[in-house]
Amino acid sequence: MSQGTISEYAPYGTGAVPPSPISVEEFEQMKETALLTNEDIQYLRLSWDVLRDQVDAVLDVWYNFIAAHPFLAQTFSRKSDGQLDQRYLAAVRQRFARWIEDTAQANYDQQWLNYQYEIGRRHHRTAKNRTDTVDSVEIVPFRFIAPLTIPVVGTLKPFLGKKGHSSDQVEKMTQAWLKSVLLQVTLWGQPYVKEGDF
Numbered sequence: 001m002s003q004g005t006i007s008e009y010a011p012y013g014t015g016a017v018p019p020s021p022i023s024v025e026e027f028e029q030m031k032e033t034a035l036l037t038n039e040d041i042q043y044l045r046l047s048w049d050v051l052r053d054q055v056d057a058v059l060d061v062w063y064n065f066i067a068a069h070p071f072l073a074q075t076f077s078r079k080s081d082g083q084l085d086q087r088y089l090a091a092v093r094q095r096f097a098r099w100i101e102d103t104a105q106a107n108y109d110q111q112w113l114n115y116q117y118e119i120g121r122r123h124h125r126t127a128k129n130r131t132d133t134v135d136s137v138e139i140v141p142f143r144f145i146a147p148l149t150i151p152v153v154g155t156l157k158p159f160l161g162k163k164g165h166s167s168d169q170v171e172k173m174t175q176a177w178l179k180s181v182l183l184q185v186t187l188w189g190q191p192y193v194k195e196g197d198f
Contacts, residue, residue: 020117021190021198024110027183031108034183040176041106047173048104050163051156055097061155063093072148075140088134103180113187120188142192146185153178 022030051058066072076092078085099119102112121127123140156177161170190198 017114017118018121020110020113020187022113022117022187024108024113027108027113027187030183030186034179036176036179036183039172040179043169043172043176044104044106044180046165046169047160047177048101050160050165050173051100051104054159054162055100058100058156058159059093059096062096062152063089065151065155072144075137075144077136079135079137085134085136088132088136091132103177103184106180116184116187117190119184120191123188124191126191142189145188149178149181149185153181 066076073084074082076084076089102115118127122131123142123145125139128139129136153174157170157174160173160177161167165173
C-alpha cells in the first residue's frame with residue numbers, strides 16, 4: 001500500500017506535518033534506553049517479509065480487540081449519537097496498515113520522528129478528528145494508549161510464526177516489535193506531557 005493511496009497520510013518529506021520536538025540524536029538515546037539494537041532492527045525488517053501479506057488479518061484481530069472493549073471503541077464514536085463512525089474507522093485502518101509497514105521498516109530519520117509526533121497529536125485534542133473531519137470524542141486517553149502495547153504485540157506473535165522461521169527468530173522479531181512499539185508510544189505521549197517535561 002503506497003502512501004499516496006492513504007487518506008491524509010502526509011508522505012515523508014512533504015513538510016505536511018509539524019517537526020518533532022525530539023531530534024534524531026535524542027531518539028538514539030531513547031533507543032539505547034530501550035535496548036533497541038541493530039540486531040533488533042534487522043529482525044524488525046525481517047518481520048515485514050513475514051507480515052506484508054498478512055496485514056489485513058492482523059488488523060482484523062486488532063480491530064476486533066478494540067470492538068470488544070467499548071471504552072476503547074468509543075474513541076471512534078460520533079458525538080451526535082454515540083455510534084461508531086465507520087468512515088472514520090476505515091480511514092484510520094488504512095493508516096494503521098501503513099504503520100505496520102513503517103514499524104517493520106525501522107527507518108528512524110527525522111521525517112519518521114515528525115510523523116510520530118503527528119500520530120500523537122492525532123490521538124490528543126491538539127489534532128484529533130481534524131485529519132478525517134469527524135465529530136468524535138476529543139481525545140484518546142493516554143491511559144489506554146500505552147497498555148495497548150501488550151495486546152498489539154502479543155496478538156502479532158502468531159502471525160510472525162506463520163512463515164517457517166525458528167521459534168528463536170519469531171521471539172526475536174516479537175521482542176524487536178515490543179521495543180519499537182514502546183518507543184513509538186512514548187513519542188506519541190509528547191502532546192500529553194507538560195511542556196518542558198518530556
